[in-house]
Amino acid sequence: MRKVVILGTGPAGLTAAIYTARANLQPLVIEGNEPGGQLTTTTEVENFPGFPDGIMGPELMDNMRRQAERFGAEFRRGYVTGVDFSRRPFRITVDETDVIEAEAVIIATGASAKHLGIPGEDENIGRGVSYCATCDGFFYRGKKVLVVGGGDSAMEEANFLTKFADVTVVHRRSELRASKIMQERARANPKISWVLNAVPVEVLADERGFKALKVRDKETGEERLLEADGMFVAIGHKPNTDFLRGQIDMDELGYIKTIPGTAQTNVPGVFACGDVQDSRYRQAITAAGSGCMAALDCERFLEEVAAQEGSLTK
Numbered sequence: 001m002r003k004v005v006i007l008g009t010g011p012a013g014l015t016a017a018i019y020t021a022r023a024n025l026q027p028l029v030i031e032g033n034e035p036g037g038q039l040t041t042t043t044e045v046e047n048f049p050g051f052p053d054g055i056m057g058p059e060l061m062d063n064m065r066r067q068a069e070r071f072g073a074e075f076r077r078g079y080v081t082g083v084d085f086s087r088r089p090f091r092i093t094v095d096e097t098d099v100i101e102a103e104a105v106i107i108a109t110g111a112s113a114k115h116l117g118i119p120g121e122d123e124n125i126g127r128g129v130s131y132c133a134t135c136d137g138f139f140y141r142g143k144k145v146l147v148v149g150g151g152d153s154a155m156e157e158a159n160f161l162t163k164f165a166d167v168t169v170v171h172r173r174s175e176l177r178a179s180k181i182m183q184e185r186a187r188a189n190p191k192i193s194w195v196l197n198a199v200p201v202e203v204l205a206d207e208r209g210f211k212a213l214k215v216r217d218k219e220t221g222e223e224r225l226l227e228a229d230g231m232f233v234a235i236g237h238k239p240n241t242d243f244l245r246g247q248i249d250m251d252e253l254g255y256i257k258t259i260p261g262t263a264q265t266n267v268p269g270v271f272a273c274g275d276v277q278d279s280r281y282r283q284a285i286t287a288a289g290s291g292c293m294a295a296l297d298c299e300r301f302l303e304e305v306a307a308q309e310g311s312l313t314k
Helices: 011-022 037-041 057-070 133-140 152-161 180-187 284-313
Strands: 002-007 028-030 074-076 080-084 090-094 098-107 111-113 144-148 166-170 192-195 198-206 209-217 223-227 230-233 237-239 270-272
Touching: 002 011, 002 090, 002 284, 011 028, 011 037, 011 057, 011 098, 011 284, 037 057, 057 074, 098 284, 133 144, 133 152, 133 230, 144 152, 152 166, 152 180, 198 223, 209 230, 270 284
Parallel strands: 002 028, 002 098, 028 074, 098 270, 144 166, 144 230, 166 192
Antiparallel strands: 080 090, 090 098, 111 237, 198 209, 209 223
């Protein structure tokens, strides 16, 4: 039996671990299949407060983990394959066989950017291939970049990137999927050009990183290279919540619903923080802030439960 089990080790999960450990709740943190979260695939982080010269993503995550361990947080490698939130203590199944019981659970499993799934893409993440314009756009000041996608997120990324670079939007269809207002805004931007009906085929790179995207014309079948200094893939995110279906309230996209202004879910004693419940901001600093909220809400919940149980025994 654990007082608190935290699922995930990105900025949200590690911040929750720091706060719950300092509250003497002795949290157990399940690391998942990507310890450190998405920041471990990011090179330099320049927008996290407190690091005026920037910090490498993996180093930032390692610092957070060591800080949590200093206060007594315990870490365990493993992948959560199922949960039972129907009654307390909650039951968490790790790697399909091990069952952990907990008085409270903080879910910080994050969201994963959808990948194109083409050769050369994953090998060049952090080497010119990015999934976050807000995180990496600054590095392309005065350069040329591609944005792959045709939805609202792609239009938003493209418009943002024009603050720094010339942008070419690449989309596999002749028509965009974005809302009318987002399309109009992007098409009115003189720094955005368009390559439509172009199916991404392969990412080409050299020793310095991304060099070009090979695309195939959907109508003619002709292939060509789109040379640029970097590429931003903006085809959406998927929250890592498949293992929670039927156990907790989620929206139509799979993001966990929380009570506004709190980290509390519809299940008392279960809290959610970070990108797993945030489809809008998806930043390390907002994830960390919501991790703090989840820890404080969790601490108050356990105090209230202890007080109620104490009054019942008198």
